[in-house]
Amino acid sequence: MAFTYGFFNSLNGDRKYTAEQLSSIFDGLIxxxxxxxxxxxxxxxxxxxxxxxxxxxxxxxxxxxxxxxxxxxxxxxxxxxxxxxxxxxxxxxxxxxxxxxxxxxxxxxxxxxxxxxxxxxxxxxxxxxxxxxxxxxxxxxxxxxxxxxxVIGKTECPFVTGLPGPADISDLFEQWEYDFDVWFANLKAQLTDNVAANLQAQIDELKESAYKTYTGTTLPASSLGSNGDTYVQVLG
CATH class of the missing domain: 2.60.520 (Triple-stranded beta-helix)
Structure with a gap:
């Protein structure tokens, strides 16, 4: 294990570097x-x-x-x-x-x-x-x-990757933002539908329970409208 560094001017041959040391400056860059x-x-x-x-x-x-x-x-x-x-x-x-x-x-x-x-x-x-x-x-x-x-550009022989310099990613960011908005809108729509369906199911459950409490029988399916409204009047 050794600590190395470079490069400095040589005085009377006191600073000599190998090809590997010279090439190592690209490690981590490309x-x-x-x-x-x-x-x-x-x-x-x-x-x-x-x-x-x-x-x-x-x-x-x-x-x-x-x-x-x-x-x-x-x-x-x-x-x-x-x-x-x-x-x-x-x-x-x-x-x-x-x-x-x-x-x-x-x-x-x-x-x-x-x-x-x-x-x-x-x-x-x-x-x-x-x-x-x-x-x-x-x-x-x-x-x-x-x-x-x-196979150039594939796994066996990839293209060089490195630091090409500053890049303007405004267009890319706009695309990300657009994709996120579309995804979020779809998600909201799905959540809204699920929440509404779950809420309607709970309402129907409560109506069923109330009807059984008063009559001892199950609420007929025909007594529910398409939107879950009950057509049976429960008398107190």
Whole structure:
């Protein structure tokens, strides 16, 4: 456990900071994901033959940023002759000392009659984040749009969330207020109906009780009007 801080000017090398310390200033400000307003959000589209294209975009994962400024072609490994499989287009963050790099690559799954999507690496040093899944049919020689499932903006690869700055929520507040007024009006209407029904039931009960007290019999249902008024005169 240690107390850290930053940043201050270095004098003769007495203040040195790691990349992790620099990136940590964003902790609590933005959450991992793909930026939804930069480029083409790293979307995967068909290329020629067994290629797919990862479009432009920027992402922030595991305290690192990745930026692709041009279409990136990736080649899907050859299809199985008789079985289909799922491949994943992933953004990999590798902090191994020998690597220390991010990349976009293909991770192939296992062929099968009912294949599962590949399990992605998620260790202390290597993290793979799915951008898309590709269904590679048996004997396929090309990939079409129907074979591609982009997962950007979904749970597996969400959009970056953070603090975009001050926002005017006047319209949103007005909508909330309107929705509340509608809800409250409906509630009042329901309560009014229930209260009236309960009150009428209690009145009928009292009339029934009074009639039995004087006559020893039950008040006939026909003696009540549609609004609960009693047509029988009880004599004292």
């Amino acid at each position: 959450a991992d994901g793909v930026f939804d307003s930069i480029g083409d959000i790293l979307a995967t589209v068909p290329g020629s033959g067994m290629q797919v294209i990862v479009k432009s975009g920027k992402a922030w994962f595991n305290r690192t940023w990745s930026y692709n400024d041009a279409p990136m072609p990736l080649t899907i490994p050859a299809a199985d002759v008789t079985l289909k499989r799922y491949d994943a287009v992933v953004l990999e963050v590798n902090t191994e000392t020998a690597t220390r790099a991010n990349s976009i690559k293909i991770v192939s799954g296992n062929p099968g009659s009912d294949p599962s999507k590949p399990t992605l690496t998620n260790t202390e040093k290597v993290h793979q984040h799915a951008l898309a899944y590709i269904l590679v049919n048996a004997g396929a020689t090309s990939i079409n749009a129907g074979n591609i499932e982009n």
